[in-house]
Amino acid sequence: MIKAIILDAYRTVFSTGTGSVDMMTEILRLNGREDLDPAAVYSRFKKLHREHTDEMNTAVSADPCAFLSEAEVFEKDLASVYSEYGLSRDPSADIAVMLSIQGTRVAYPDSRAAIEDMRKLVMVVIGSTTDTAPLLKDLARAGIETDGIFTSESLRLYKPARGFYEAILDALGISPSEALFAGDSPRDDVDGPAAAGLTTCLVDRKAQGAGSSRPDFAVSSLAELAGILRTLV
Numbered sequence: 542m543i544k545a546i547i548l549d550a551y552r553t554v555f556s557t558g559t560g561s562v563d564m565m566t567e568i569l570r571l572n573g574r575e576d577l578d579p580a581a582v583y584s585r586f587k588k589l590h591r592e593h594t595d596e597m598n599t600a601v602s603a604d605p606c607a608f609l610s611e612a613e614v615f616e617k618d619l620a621s622v623y624s625e626y627g628l629s630r631d632p633s634a635d636i637a638v639m640l641s642i643q644g645t646r647v648a649y650p651d652s653r654a655a656i657e658d659m660r661k662l663v664m665v666v667i668g669s670t671t672d673t674a675p676l677l678k679d680l681a682r683a684g685i686e687t688d689g690i691f692t693s694e695s696l697r698l699y700k701p702a703r704g705f706y707e708a709i710l711d712a713l714g715i716s717p718s719e720a721l722f723a724g725d726s727p728r729d730d731v732d733g734p735a736a737a738g739l740t741t742c743l744v745d746r747k748a749q750g751a752g753s754s755r756p757d758f759a760v761s762s763l764a765e766l767a768g769i770l771r772t773l774v
Contacts, residue, residue, distance in 0.1 A: 542719065542774060543663055543720065543721050543740065543770065543773040543774055544663055544664065544713075544715050544719040544720070544774075545663055545664040545665070545666060545688075545713050545715055545719065545720045545721070546659055546663055546664070546665045546666070546720075546721050546723060546766075547666050547667075547668040547691075547706075547709055547721070547722045547734075547739075548656075548665065548666070548667055548668065548687075548723050548724065548763075549667075549668065549669055549722075549723065549724025549725060549726065549729070549730050549744070550667050550669035550671060550676055550679070551646065551669065551671065552724075552725040552726075552744075552746070553723065553730070553744045553746075553763070554649065554656070554667070554763070555646040555647065555648050555649070555652070555679055555683070556647055556648070556649055557646060558646075560642040560645070560646075561583055561639075561642065562579050562583050563579075563642075564638050564639050564641065564642055565579040565583040565586065566579040567638050568619075568628075568635055568638050568639070569628075571630060571635060571638070572628040572629055572635075573629075574626070574628060582622060582626065585622060585625070586619065586622050589618045589622065590615070590618045593617055593618055593621075594611075594614060594670070594693075594699035595699070598699055598702040601697060601698060605697065608697045608698075610694050611670065611671055611672045611693060611694065612636075612640055612643075615636055615640065616632065616633060616636045619632040619635065619636050619639060643672070643675035644674065644675035644676075644678035644679060645678075645679075646675075646679045647683070648679070648683035648685060649746070649763070651762050651763050651764040652683065652685060652763055653683060653684060653685050654764070655762070655763035655764045655766065656685055656686075656687065656763065657686075658767040659763075659766070659767050659770055660686075660687075660688065662770055662771065662774045663770065663774055664713060665687050665688055666687055666688050666689035666690065666709065666713065667687055667690045667691065667692075668691045668705070668706070668709050669691070669693070670693045670699050670700050670729065671693060672692060672693075673690070673692045673694045673695055676690065677690070689712070689713070691708070691709045691712070693705070696708050696709070700726075700730075700733050701729050701732060701733025702733075703733070703736060703737050705733070706722065706733060706734045706737040706739060707737055710737075710739075716738075717737055717738030717739050718738065718740070720734075720739045720740065721739065721740040721741070721742060721757075721770075722734035722739045722740070722741050723741070723742040723743075723744050723760075723763075723766055724742075724743075724744055725744050725745065725746065727752050727753075727754035727756075728754070730743065730744075731751065731754040731755070731756045732754050735756075740757045740758075740773075741756045741757050741758070742756055742757065742758040742759065742760060742766055742769070743756040743758070743759040743760070744760055744761075744762070744763065744766065745759055745760070745761055746761060746762065748761065
């Protein structure tokens with residue numbers, strides 16, 4: 542029986558819109574490199590971010606003091622992008638442009654009501670790769686209340702490290718079979734929690750599919766997930 546839903550935050554509860562690409566457009570403008578495709582450069586930034594957070598998980602397993610917040614990892618990502626593309630400005634100064642969109646995300650129209658419905662049945666918490674402060678701002682602005690918030694910053698681990706999911710279960714005092722993890726990323730929100738024994742749900746708002754991942758459920762909205770939950774409690 543499911544006792545808790547663990548929700549990813551961004552692209553699951555909150556829309557990220559075009560903000561990240563818009564910020565990369567501004568960074569390229571500041572560098573006088575409007576010839577570069579901001580979407581392609583941001584895609585490279587995201588790939589580097591994935592590589593750097595995976596490296597961070599490995600480093601933290603040997604030395605917990607090696608942890609870097611996501612804002613600090615973002616600066617490392619941007620420095621790598623500047624080096625690869627030969628951008629001239631100081632990335633440690635320009636990272637402020639990238640970070641300016643944090644804490645400004647807008648919830649999807651169904652998020653608040655769906656979370657309220659699910660909380661009538663089970664605990665609903667957030668489990669997200671993000672720093673804590675911007676997530677709290679986004680939740681407060683949307684008027685969304687949950688039963689707990691777990692971030693990569695608070696757990697000092699990034700998805701899809703097994704310890705990320707296990708730490709949430711420990712804090713909630715439940716077993717893997719009593720939790721359902723739901724999010725938009727096949728890697729982070731399906732493969733990662735599944736490896737830790739959790740039931741999984743892909744929240745596929747853009748109909749991109751699960752690829753090689755095998756979620757227990759797939760939905761197009763949190764409202765649809767709320768309906769499924771009623772059959773699991």
